[in-house]
Amino acid sequence: MNFEVLPAFDRWLAEIRDGEAKRRIATRLSRLRLGNPGDGRFLSDGVSELKIDYGPGYRIYYAKRGDILILLLGGGDKKSQSRDIARAVYDLKEWDHARKS
Numbered sequence: 001m002n003f004e005v006l007p008a009f010d011r012w013l014a015e016i017r018d019g020e021a022k023r024r025i026a027t028r029l030s031r032l033r034l035g036n037p038g039d040g041r042f043l044s045d046g047v048s049e050l051k052i053d054y055g056p057g058y059r060i061y062y063a064k065r066g067d068i069l070i071l072l073l074g075g076g077d078k079k080s081q082s083r084d085i086a087r088a089v090y091d092l093k094e095w096d097h098a099r100k101s
Contacts, residue, residue, distance in 0.1 A: 001034075001035065003029070004070070004071050013075065021058060044085075044089065046063045056077035057077050059084060061073040061076075071095060073092055
């Protein structure tokens with residue numbers, strides 16, 4: 001599968017200093033690319049969440065568009081979950097709107 005990564009995700013990932021956390025996130029993204037999202041759930045408005053049971057409880061927010069595109073909307077941890085979900089939903093709506101224009 002192809003990924004389209006939004007800047008919010010790149011910024012979030014760049015801020016993580018824990019090498020093991022980055023390795024686990026990369027592993028989850030590889031599994032997602034192969035069609036195996038693993039531990040996660042659908043949230044709302046087309047946004048799904050991957051859970052990474054490590055450190056502060058990392059989350060990755062994404063949405064599928066069509067059969068091949070996975071849009072990585074952002075990431076966070078359990079502490080910032082509500083705010084991160086709201087931002088992911090907003091970013092997805094903006095992405096959809098930009099594609100329709």
